[in-house]
Amino acid sequence: MATEKDDTSPVLDREVDNVPQDEQLVPLSTISASLLQNQGLLHLLTKSNQCDRCRRRKVRCDRRHPCAYCVRTENLCTYPPRHKPKERRQRVFISEIYEKKIDDIAQKLAELSNTLGAGQNPTLHVVPAATASKIPSQSASTSRLAPVTQASSPSPSSGVGSQLLTPRLEHEGESSLSAQAAFANGFLEDAIINKPNGIDIAADMSSVLQSLRKALGRDSNQQELDYLYPHARVLESGLTMRNLPMPPVDKAFVCLRMAKENPRVRFFWDNEATSFTDVFLKVYSPGEVTHADLIAVNAGLYWLFRQCKQIATDSCQKADLEAQAVMCRDNLETVLANLPFHQPSNIGTVASMMLASIYCLETCKPSAAWDFIATASHLSQTLGMHSKIAMARDPPDIRMGKIRIFWLVYVQEKGLSLRLGRSSTIHDGDITISVPGLESRPDIGYFGQLDKMKELAYLQGKIYDQLYSSAALAQPQNVRTTRARSLASELENHMNRMLPSDKLYQDAMRQATSTEFVKAFLCTTKVLHLSLFCLIYRAIPAETNQGTALGRECIDSAHKALEAHKEWQSVVAELKDDFLETYVNLALIHSPFIPFIVVFCHIIETGDKNGLDLLESVIKTLQPVTDSAFSSGAKKEFHLFKALYDAARNYLEARLSKVSIGFGSWENASSSAHVPSPAHQQPALLTPIFNLRNSQTSVSASLEGTAEWMDQQMEVPGSMDTDIDKYGAQLGNWLHMNNQMTRALEDSYFWDDLA
Template identity: 30%
Template sequence: MKMPQMMAPRRRLSRPQLINKSLFAEHATLVEQENERKIDQIDRRLETVIRLLHDMKVNPSAGTTSSDRSGGMMGTPPTEGMSLFSQDGPPTSTNTPSSHALQADEESSAVVEGESSLAAHSVFATEFLQKVVSTKSLQDSSLDLGETLEALSQIVTALKQQPVAGEMTYPHAKPVQRQRIQGLELPPIQKAVNTIRVAKSQRLSGMAWIYDFLPTRRFPDLCLNVYFSENHSEYDFITVNGGLYSLFTDYAAQISPEDKKEYQEYARMCRTNLETSLSNLPLHLPASADVIVALLFGTFHAVEISKPSLAWTLASKASELCQTLGYHRVECLKNTKDDGKPRVRGMHWHQFLFWNVYYIDKSLSLRLGRASTIPDWHITMPEPSLEDPLEDPLLPYYVLWIHTAKCQGKIYEMLYSPDSMAQPYHVRQTRVHELVSMLHDVETRTQEANAKWGGRAREMVEGAFVDFCLISDSVLRLSMLTMVYRAAPRAEGSPTTFSPECIKAARAALEKHQECVSVMRKSHDVYFATYIHWTIMFAPFIPFIVLFCQVIETQDQQDLARLHGFILFLQEANTLSDAAHKMHRLFQVLYSVALRFVEFRTSTPQAQQTQASAEMDAYLAALGFPAKGGNGGNQQVQQQPQHQQHQHQMDFSQNATQASQMAGGTVMSGMGGDTMDEGLMKPGNPMMWMTNAAQLEDFLYSNQAMMDLLQEPNFESAQHP
């Protein structure tokens, strides 16, 4: 800008210029007044916002309109003492308790949202604005945004920390009292207290895991509250009955036959209470750690009665609540670092709950063939640390269970999910190698952990229980290893359907199973039911299926003997659950077919085997195993005269029907085909197309049919083979 000269003469303004200058001054004055008015208005609005934010902090429901309040809005779940159940019966009545009685500290929990949420983006915008305002150029200016930034920060905080109590309810729902369930009885309190005392002194296995899930409250105190108080929640009712059921069952196995019947009856009472309460849970559950504990107890029980789909329903809800409360994120540890919560096996309680939910979720994912509800890429919560010094020598075993569950989830995701089935040969082969390496790593770490902490672990719980867990876990991992190898693409020119590694793993699994049986016999089969439901039926027991196919292909007598030994063992599990009975019946039929096939191949002259093979193929087909050879078999049939083809088809259908009846009459319905030919020639299972090998395709399709059979409610034997 050019500076004016010092001695320049003053220039006189004309009339128009004077008028314009006057108008400009007047306009400037008006603009200044308008700006002041707007600033005052902004100040008043900011004060209002700040006041509202303060009210929201003090009373989260303050924003509710009077019309909503007068209309009976249920803004928050009722707290303890505000029961949704009718209060019929005395304090010691056996009715189920309040549905939504919650602890106060849980009601203040906030809904945790991910980085894609509006709240997360708002946090970024606020931090960005704070950085801009903090620059020197703006700090020196007259622009004062201090109160504005503070108000904005409070708004974002309120948006990010929305209380669970208000977020998980319907604003216009009318409160409706849920009626108590009548007719439920609890065992005598004296018997419950005595069993708890014995369990603690004798270190019964059930006592250890119950106390793990109740670090904030002693189990005896929780029992007394359920027995004598009306204000306990139905989730405490579930937890107490689940715990007592486990303790009564464990104790009944330790006492004399005279007293066994009495305590078994107490266990049945608690089981009835547990299952009745679980079956009557509402769809909407409060986001609370106590609710997650109750759901986990229900999930464990569902596994122990071989109801994997029911277990999945409960575990999925527990997973949802964990993610709502942010238990899957590392921020949960930062926010609760000094909250006074006790630690469980060296972990924060919320961390412990999350990894238990993770364990059951991943395991059931493989068992049911469903996508996990907790993707690994969604988790930032750290796994328990094994660095010395360890607070608990049992922690390494717990961590290894988590790693095993992670492998189970990966097996389904990488090898058996619909997307993985469409992957090319080299991708699937790479994934097989990766999963085999993971399983071998878990096995190595298990041996190292047992060598280092096994002695101390046996001081805390029964030594026989530790031995049983180690060997049964090994059976489970070998079964998983077989499943991994089974999914490997078939090598070109291989004489058998499955690779030598797959056959070797299947044989090792059945041999390790026999070792586990020997360990259980030493403990008088105390862990028999646990082994059936948490090992044999916890993941698809593929080794038996693989060796069955191997026997059909090779007539191996030793493998046939392995199948027979496993059948004899399963016969003892017939009465444990419907699923165990169905599994035994299915495997019994398969073994009978394999036995007859081997006898036929070894005793029938080669010249007479062609006609007899049709009958054997009929049995296999009725069980879900299409005839070996695929189209090759069709070509052979086409070369026969027309009348022979017709006769073979009649014999085939007749024999298949007989085999179907032998297996309980539901085999063909399990295959899902309208006719036998359609079922054999047009399988709809995408798992077939893993390779071009007809034998493996046949097995994969048949395996799905076998699994369908186990779900049939009327899968019973019409006659013994």
């Protein structure tokens, strides 16, 4: 039997020798496979073993394809498949795997830490927001941008700004409405505690005081949850602000045309047509847009659709305009909720921050409004919009635009400074520009009263600085009294002075609306001025022999303000236009409505039934507007005033019933109740929260504890290392007894529960 040889080189040599000489010069890699196969050389490149038949027969194989033995025997020549070479094993990078695992562990630990921290600090806890209104015209492509519902549980990385909470403890100064409402509550509780037969009255007033305390946010058993932007949408992963559903462009253009053609819409829509149109086209066109652009367009369209709704006659058209306004409102809150901390310093950002502040104030979020207007103030001063020198090289149109926006920021900032009791961020001594003249204003409806608005804002800043700031409270009482009378004189001159722009503004309003509408506006201005008078006179203590806690001038101005409010009611009754929301925003929300609180306290002291009727007139005015989807601010004011009114009415009824049984006259009861005189008001104002119980025993125990507490608090002013006199200390503690109360009007949790 032939033996197989492994050495195949002789065969290769013989075959190569048979190749022509010219072909030997060609590289082997360039020879075609067909040529090699025809010459019997292909197997030398691909086959290294015997064919299957030769291996089975144990015969020598020449390793051709087909081999000589298979050709001779006329059999099929096959070769076994070659073994594939082992793939090189890939090196495992253990460090990368471990790094990934470590990152996962770190992320889970961070999520766990955030969860534990949120549980310990409820003010920073991220909770689902309330469900926003559904938009009928929302397309399917944007259906993923759904409002947050209470059933949803967003991931920690979602960063949903709609779940931001307002702080639980938020400082508001002595001129704020929240401070005054807390004072009224403490005043009522002190009257119940210290008057004769107080235990009997306390039993009757238990439920009323509980409701009032709940309305003020003082029920410590309830968790305080307040959503800063309840209508903000959730942006899912991969979506940006560009994916927000916008109103159809044709509907927006229809309303923009109405803003130019309809006198009423043109007068009240707070946007300049030219600049808004530019930003509008930018947002509705492909390309990048800024947060400021989205704020300006959505806020502008939100107010535009609402104004167009006022003049619409068809119910279907009204419903559609309201739906578009709701869409813009949700978009606006979404942008505000996801607003980055750092904003570019340009005029567009200043304008957008101002618009955001106006919106937040309308929705009764004064603290958020302050944040935005303070940002606008800082940016405007950074850009030099308050200085002639800084804007000397700007083109005239740009310079005029900066001046107009700065004065609008100034008016809003000074009003909020007094509204919240915070120091202004704008120093009047640094301003070197003047209010633009009438010839420079593009629209008389928007800038017609800029002169008067600037004067009033300047007075509001002086009221806080000279009467309610910490430095003012440290001054002797005679200094504050002199300042208060001087400010009252300035405010009276402001009321009585008629500027040329005032007449032009009223004429333009009359042409756009009606004569009755102008009367309603003048009544609104009167209420606003009288409310400021009341706040000024509040800094003047009562006379020694007056027998009341508040001064006579303060009480008189409060009654005049509420009587002017009743006059406004009679004018609006004959008005076809819807002026209620405008009145509420101007007279009740933008400035602290102190007259209501002053009259309330006067009723508790004297049992004045006429004052109770005045309070009821305010309640009747606010109640209709609470049905509107856009009047969240009015709803909160209504619930607060309604709680105070119910408390005063029930207290008055309880006192009269006790007097009729034989406890003497109201005057004797008041005199024996030790109504605090100006020299002895501190204990009453420092009275703690009186936690009334249903049982008589609990009330008695609370009275004893209160007496001990009051004795301790008598030494508070003397123990402080300050020069604040007794009335200054009382004014400083005006409605600052309970920090939880400082944000009562902003806490939607209590209003929703009371509704």
